[in-house]
Amino acid sequence: MKRRDITGIQKVLDKVFETKEPPVARCRLLSSGLEAYHRIYTDREVTADKTCIACGNCVDSCAVLRREPERLERTEQRTSMALESVVGKDCEQCYSCALACPMTDPEIKEYIVNSRIKESLPRVKALSQWDKYYAPVVAFICGILIGLFLQW
Numbered sequence: 001m002k003r004r005d006i007t008g009i010q011k012v013l014d015k016v017f018e019t020k021e022p023p024v025a026r027c028r029l030l031s032s033g034l035e036a037y038h039r040i041y042t043d044r045e046v047t048a049d050k051t052c053i054a055c056g057n058c059v060d061s062c063a064v065l066r067r068e069p070e071r072l073e074r075t076e077q078r079t080s081m082a083l084e085s086v087v088g089k090d091c092e093q094c095y096s097c098a099l100a101c102p103m104t105d106p107e108i109k110e111y112i113v114n115s116r117i118k119e120s121l122p123r124v125k126a127l128s129q130w131d132k133y134y135a136p137v138v139a140f141i142c143g144i145l146i147g148l149f150l151q152w
């Protein structure tokens with residue numbers, strides 16, 4: 001599959017991600033739509049269709065809705081529109097919805113991961129010292145000891 005160059009839409013994507021609203025629908029519309037090889041059986045041409053397929057992935061992955069599932073009592077729909085109406089401006093900009101959406105291009109998801117998701121694992125100084133300096137020395141000494149033991 002050919003990779004899509006999204007450099008031309010990065011400014012628009014940045015605006016979408018800076019807005020405190022569910023980003024999934026706009027990510028979907030900025031994507032390429034269904035590819036001809038997608039396994040959807042229908043009697044109409046759907047290639048490049050960008051509509052929401054109502055899979056509900058965005059609803060299931062939303063941090064706000066996981067914490068406050070009672071918001072879902074307002075609708076039975078599991079679409080991006082439902083997400084916009086029950087979350088709206090309370091969006092916490094975690095981008096899980098866009099990452100979970102099968103209609104969002106992988107290159108857009110990659111851009112989200114690289115530019116928006118903060119690294120949450122703190123670096124432990126002692127461990128990085130171990131990785132960089134002590135582990136190779138210990139491995140070297142162990143190698144010599146094993147070599148001596150085998151010759152003995």
Ligand code: SF4
Nearest residue numbers: 022062091092095097
């Ligand atoms: S999943 Fe995250 S980004 Fe998407 S609507 Fe919910 S809080 Fe907002």
Ligand code: SF4
Nearest residue numbers: 052053056058080101
């Ligand atoms: S995740 Fe599913 S329900 Fe949500 S916008 Fe994408 S296609 Fe629609």
